[in-house]
Amino acid sequence: MIRVEDLHMHFGGIRAVDGASIEIEKGSITGLIGPNGAGKTTLFNVVAGHYTPTSGRVFLDGEDVTGLAPHELFHKGLLRTFQIAHEFSTLTVRDNLMMVPDAQKGENLLDAWLRPGQVRAQEQAIREKADDVIDFLEISHVADELAGNLSGGQKKLLELGRTMMVDAKIVFLDEVGAGVNRTLLNTIGDAIQRLNRERGYTFCMIEHDMDFISRLCDPVIVMAEGKVLAQGDVEAVKSDERVIEAYLGTGLKNKEPA
Ligand SMILES: Nc1ncnc2c1ncn2[C@@H]1O[C@H](COP(=O)(O)OP(=O)(O)O)[C@@H](O)[C@H]1O
Numbered sequence: 001m002i003r004v005e006d007l008h009m010h011f012g013g014i015r016a017v018d019g020a021s022i023e024i025e026k027g028s029i030t031g032l033i034g035p036n037g038a039g040k041t042t043l044f045n046v047v048a049g050h051y052t053p054t055s056g057r058v059f060l061d062g063e064d065v066t067g068l069a070p071h072e073l074f075h076k077g078l079l080r081t082f083q084i085a086h087e088f089s090t091l092t093v094r095d096n097l098m099m100v101p102d103a104q105k106g107e108n109l110l111d112a113w114l115r116p117g118q119v120r121a122q123e124q125a126i127r128e129k130a131d132d133v134i135d136f137l138e139i140s141h142v143a144d145e146l147a148g149n150l151s152g153g154q155k156k157l158l159e160l161g162r163t164m165m166v167d168a169k170i171v172f173l174d175e176v177g178a179g180v181n182r183t184l185l186n187t188i189g190d191a192i193q194r195l196n197r198e199r200g201y202t203f204c205m206i207e208h209d210m211d212f213i214s215r216l217c218d219p220v221i222v223m224a225e226g227k228v229l230a231q232g233d234v235e236a237v238k239s240d241e242r243v244i245e246a247y248l249g250t251g252l253k254n255k256e257p258a
Pocket residue numbers: 011014015016017034035036037038039040041042043
């Protein structure tokens with residue numbers, strides 16, 4: 001579904017991504033791990049259209065999408081969440097969800113004026129969709145809460161919920177598990193698995209928690225110093241000499257992000 005070919009993203013002298021090639025199979029939950037500073041987030045930023053790469057290409061379903069803007073990729077079904085959740089804190093959880101399709105479409109005032117009935121019907125459909133997402137994620141108890149009042153973990157769940165308001169093909173998750181308590185982490189993990197199995201979402205997720213990775217991801221891609229070091233199932237990469245070496249001094253097991 002995604003093919004990244006010999007990607008470079010340099011910032012001045014810093015080679016954040018330094019010749020990385022990866023493939024993400026349709027229907028997979030692919031893990032992306034590696035020590036801090038390995039270039040994982042930068043790779044996501046390039047793939048999701050936030051940066052134009054120094055060189056290299058990104059393909060989505062065989063189509064060259066290198067350099068497309070985030071909203072163009074969004075319309076092709078490629079979505080991402082951020083390492084730091086970016087909810088609208090003064091809006092309720094439901095409103096945060098309801099504004100996702102709109103924010104991408106752009107408000108059409110003329111439409112609202114000429115066809116108020118149609119716009120109302122659309123809004124009703126979006127509200128129903130939001131309520132579906134709220135049910136799916138089991139967060140109905142906070143649906144009318146201001147998003148700013150949610151716990152860190154609930155905000156991550158809301159981030160995941162935002163990706164469900166449109167028909168996503170592939171979702172890139174940047175550390176959805178970071179700083180989230182065990183119970184909520186399990187809820188997030190279950191939601192990811194269900195979205196994968198029941199709705200055909202493909203995922204690529206950056207994560208530090210190896211238990212979480214083991215439970216969800218196959219395969220796992222390991223990056224270090226801007227390059228892909230290894231790829232395989234969790235057990236294989238965990239016992240790979242180069243991977244152990246890359247993590248030396250940082251500790252592979254359940255390493256918290258700095
Ligand atoms: N916008 C930027 N400008 C300059 N350097 C950056 C920028 N973004 C990331 N870097 C650098 O690129 C390297 C990789 O960072 P990052 O992709 O965030 O790694 P990871 O997500 O694996 O921890 C780091 O050395 C980081 O400081």
